Amino acid sequence: MQIRLSRDIGSAAFIAIxxxxxxxxxxxxANAAVEPRAxxxxxxxxxxxxxxxxxxxxxxxxxxxxxxxxxxxxxAKALFAPTRTSYEAIEPIAELxxxxxxxxxxxxxxxxxxxxxxxxxxxxRIEYGLFEQNSTAGLAxxxxxxxxxVLELQKRIASLTFPPDKVVGGAAVLMEExxxxxxxxxxxxxxxxDLWDFQANFDGSRKIFELFRPLLGTDDRAFxxxxxxxxxxxxxxxxxxxTADGFxxxxxxxxxxxKVLSAAVNTLAEDLSTLRGKLGLG
Amino acid sequence: MTPTSGPAPAPERRxxxxxMKMAVAAAAVLVVAGGIAFYLASRTARHEARxxxxxxxxxxxxxxxxxxxxxxxxxxxxxxxxVNASDRAVEWEILDGVMVVExxxxxxPGFTQTLTAxxxxxxxxxxxxxxxxxxxxxxxxxxxxSEAMKAAGGPPPVAFIGxxxxxxxxxxxxxxxxxxxxxxxxxxxxxxxxxxAKALYAxxxxxxxxxxxVADRxxxxxxxxxxxxxxxExxxxxxxxxxxxRLEWGLFxxxxxxxxxxxxxxxxxxVASLRxxxxxxxxxxxxxxxxxxxxxxxxxxxxxDGSDNRYAHSDLSDFEATLAGSRKxxxxxxxxxxxxxxxxxxxxxRQFGEVEAAxxxxxxxxxxxxxxxxxxxxxxxxxxxxxxxAAAMARLNAALGLS
Numbered sequence: 285m286q287i288r289l290s291r292d293i294g295s296a297a298f299i300a301i302x303x304x305x306x307x308x309x310x311x312x313x314a315n316a317a318v319e320p321r322a323x324x325x326x327x328x329x330x331x332x333x334x335x336x337x338x339x340x341x342x343x344x345x346x347x348x349x350x351x352x353x354x355x356x357x358x359x360a361k362a363l364f365a366p367t368r369t370s371y372e373a374i375e376p377i378a379e380l381x382x383x384x385x386x387x388x389x390x391x392x393x394x395x396x397x398x399x400x401x402x403x404x405x406x407x408x409r410i411e412y413g414l415f416e417q418n419s420t421a422g423l424a425x426x427x428x429x430x431x432x433x434v435l436e437l438q439k440r441i442a443s444l445t446f447p448p449d450k451v452v453g454g455a456a457v458l459m460e461e462x463x464x465x466x467x468x469x470x471x472x473x474x475x476x477x478d479l480w481d482f483q484a485n486f487d488g489s490r491k492i493f494e495l496f497r498p499l500l501g502t503d504d505r506a507f508x509x510x511x512x513x514x515x516x517x518x519x520x521x522x523x524x525x526x527t528a529d530g531f532x533x534x535x536x537x538x539x540x541x542x543k544v545l546s547a548a549v550n551t552l553a554e555d556l557s558t559l560r561g562k563l564g565l566g
Numbered sequence: 567m568t569p570t571s572g573p574a575p576a577p578e579r580r581x582x583x584x585x586m587k588m589a590v591a592a593a594a595v596l597v598v599a600g601g602i603a604f605y606l607a608s609r610t611a612r613h614e615a616r617x618x619x620x621x622x623x624x625x626x627x628x629x630x631x632x633x634x635x636x637x638x639x640x641x642x643x644x645x646x647x648x649v650n651a652s653d654r655a656v657e658w659e660i661l662d663g664v665m666v667v668e669x670x671x672x673x674x675p676g677f678t679q680t681l682t683a684x685x686x687x688x689x690x691x692x693x694x695x696x697x698x699x700x701x702x703x704x705x706x707x708x709x710x711x712s713e714a715m716k717a718a719g720g721p722p723p724v725a726f727i728g729x730x731x732x733x734x735x736x737x738x739x740x741x742x743x744x745x746x747x748x749x750x751x752x753x754x755x756x757x758x759x760x761x762x763a764k765a766l767y768a769x770x771x772x773x774x775x776x777x778x779x780v781a782d783r784x785x786x787x788x789x790x791x792x793x794x795x796x797x798x799e800x801x802x803x804x805x806x807x808x809x810x811x812r813l814e815w816g817l818f819x820x821x822x823x824x825x826x827x828x829x830x831x832x833x834x835x836x837v838a839s840l841r842x843x844x845x846x847x848x849x850x851x852x853x854x855x856x857x858x859x860x861x862x863x864x865x866x867x868x869x870x871d872g873s874d875n876r877y878a879h880s881d882l883s884d885f886e887a888t889l890a891g892s893r894k895x896x897x898x899x900x901x902x903x904x905x906x907x908x909x910x911x912x913x914x915x916r917q918f919g920e921v922e923a924a925x926x927x928x929x930x931x932x933x934x935x936x937x938x939x940x941x942x943x944x945x946x947x948x949x950x951x952x953x954x955x956a957a958a959m960a961r962l963n964a965a966l967g968l969s
Contacts, residue, residue, distance in 0.1 A: 320723040320724045320727050321723075321727070321730070321848065325731075325734065327731035328731040328735050328738070331731065331735045332738060335735075381664055381665075382659070382664050382665065383664040384664070386697055393654075394696065396696055444732075445728045445729060445732040445898065446732070447728050448724065448727040448728055450665075460671070465671075
C-alpha cells in the first residue's frame with residue numbers, strides 16, 4: 285500500500301498527544317494476560333486503515349461537492365451515500381475529533397433551529413437540500429465547508445496519536461450508537477440511505493475487533509465466536525438489501541429483519557464493551 | 567456523528583406511512599435505550615459497590631446550560647450524576663480539547679444517568695445539551711493518586727502504546743517514501759541522466775535519515791544502504807561497497823553514471839527489504855529516546871566533519887532529516903515527560919528550535935548550501951548546539967522512568 289501523508293508533524297501532534305496522555309495516564313495496570321507492547325502493532329495498523337479511509341473520503345468528497353456545486357442534482361444524490369461510507373467506517377474514533385464530527389456529520393436536531401440553523405452544516409445539511417428540497421440551490425457554501433472540513437480531518441489524523449483505549453473502545457461505542465439511535469433511521473432521514481452507513485459502521489467496528497482478536501486468549505474463544513457470529517448475522521441481513529450499486533432504501537427493511545439486526549447490534553455493543561478490559565485497557 | 571438528541575420527530579413533509587414507521591422505530595429505540603441505560607446503570611452501581619466512598623458530582627442540564635457550569639474534582643476515579651432537566655434528549659461529554667474523554671448518550675428528558683471516569687489533572691470542557699449551547703469547564707486537581715503516579719517514577723506501560731504505535735506508523739510511511747524516493751533516484755541513474763541523478767541524491771536520503779533512531783535495529787541493511795567507503799578494505803574499489811555512498815562516489819567524484827545500474831538495483835532491493843523489516847519492528851519504549859539521542863550525538867561527534875557525504879557535500883540536508891526524525895520521537899514522548907519534568911520538556915522544545923533555526927540559515931533553493939562552504943567555526947558552533955540537545959535528550963528516559 286502506498287501511503288502519502290503530510291510530513292508536517294508540528295504542534296498539532298503535541299496537542300493531540302497531550303490529549304492521549306491525559307486519557308491514558310491514570311489507567312490501571314494492564315491485564316497481566318496482555319503485554320501492553322502487543323497492542324502497538326494493531327493500533328498502528330488501525331491508524332494505517334484510517335489513513336486509507338480518509339484518503340478515500342477526500343477523493344470522494346471532492347467528486348460529491350463538485351457535483352453539488354455544478355448543480356447536478358441527480359449525480360450529487362447518487363454520490364451522497366457512497367461518499368459517506370469511508371467516513372462511517374472510521375466513526376469508531378469520531379470521539380477523537382468531536383468538533384469536526386459535529387461540522388461534518390451532525391443532524392438537524394443537534395441544532396436549536398434544526399434545518400434552519402446556520403450551524404447545521406456537513407453531509408446532512410446537503411442531504412436535506414438534495415433529497416428533501418430536491419435542489420442544489422444555496423448548497424455551494426456547505427459543499428465548500430464540507431470539503432474544507434474533510435481536508436482538515438485528513439491533516440488532523442496525520443498528526444494524531446491514537447489512544448489505544450479509544451480505538452479498542454470505539455468498536456463498542458459505535459455499536460451502542462447504532463443500537464441507541466441510528467437503528468431508527470434518523471441518520472439519513474431525507475435520503476433513507478441508512479443501510480450504506482450501517483454496512484460501513486459494521487465494517488469499521490469489525491476491523492478493530494479483527495485487529496485485536498489475535499491478542500485474546502483461549503479463554504475468550506467463546507466470546508470471539510459469539511462476536512463473529514453476530515457480525516455474520518448483520519452481514520447476512522444487510523446482504524439481502526444489496527443492489528447492483530449499493531443498498532435499497534431503509535424503509536424496505538422488514539420489521540422481522542429490523543428486529544434481528546437490532547438484537548445483533550445490541551449484543552455486539554454489549555460484548556465489544558468488554559474488549560477494553562480483556563486487553564488490559566480497562 | 568453522535569447525536570445530541572434522540573430519535574428525530576418526523577419532518578412535516580414526511581408521508582404518513584414513513585411517520586408511522588418512525589414512530590414504531592422510536593418506540594423500539596426507547597426500549598433499547600432503556601435497556602442500555604439499565605445495563606450501564608447496573609454496571610456503574612457495581613463499580614460503586616466495589617470501590618465505595620468516591621465522590622459523586624451532580625450536574626443538571628437545563629435547556630441552555632449546565633448547573634453548575636464549572637466543576638472541580640480531584641484526579642482519579644470520579645462519578646458524575648447527570649440530570650436532564652431540559653425538554654430534549656441530550657448527551658453529556660467530558661472533552662479534552664476536541665477529544666471526548668467520556669460521554670453518556672441519549673439521556674431522556676427528566677432522566678438521570680451516571681458516568682464514571684478516571685481523570686488526569688488538567689482542565690476539560692463539558693458539553694451541555696445542544697451543540698450551540700455554551701460549554702462548561704471541569705477542573706481536575708492533582709490528587710494523592712496522581713501524585714503517587716508521579717512518585718512511582720513514570721507513566722504505566724500502557725501509556726507508551728500510543729506513542730509506539732504512532733512511531734510505527736511514522737516508520738511505515740517513511741520507509742514507503744524511501745522506496746519511492748530511491749526509485750526516482752535510481753531511475754535517473756539508470757537512465758544515465760547525471761544532472762538529475764545528482765539532484766535527486768540528497769532528497770532520496772531524507773527518509774532514510776529520518777529513520778536513523780532505529781537504524782541499529784537492521785545493521786545488515788544499514789551497512790548495505792549507508793556504509794562509507796572507509797569501512798571496506800579496498801575503499802571505493804571494494805565490491806562490498808554498495809548503497810547510497812557508492813552511487814554518490816560515482817556521480818559526484820567520477821562525475822558519471824557508468825557501472826552504477828547494478829548498484830542502483832541493489833539499493834532498491836535493500837530499501838524494499840527494509841520496508842518489510844520495519845513492519846515487524848517491536849521496539850521497547852526506552853529505544854525511542856535512546857535512538858533519537860544517539861543520532862543527534864553522532865552528528866556532533868562524527869558527521870560534523872562532512873565525512874558522510876564527502877563527494878556530494880549534501881550533509882546539511884542529512885542533518886535536517888536526522889533532526890526531524892529525532893524530533894518526531896521527542897514530540898511523541900514529551901507529553902508523557904512534561905508532567906514529570908516540565909523543565910526538560912521546555913528545554914527540549916527550545917533546543918530543537920535553536921538547532922533548526924541554525925540549520926535554516928543555510929537553506930538555498932530547494933536544498934542547502936554545500937557543506938564544504940561551511941567554515942570550521944560555524945561547524946564547531948553547530949556541534950556544540952547538537953551536543954547540548956543530545957544531552958537534554960539523554961535525560962528523557964530518566965524522566966520517563968525508563969532508564
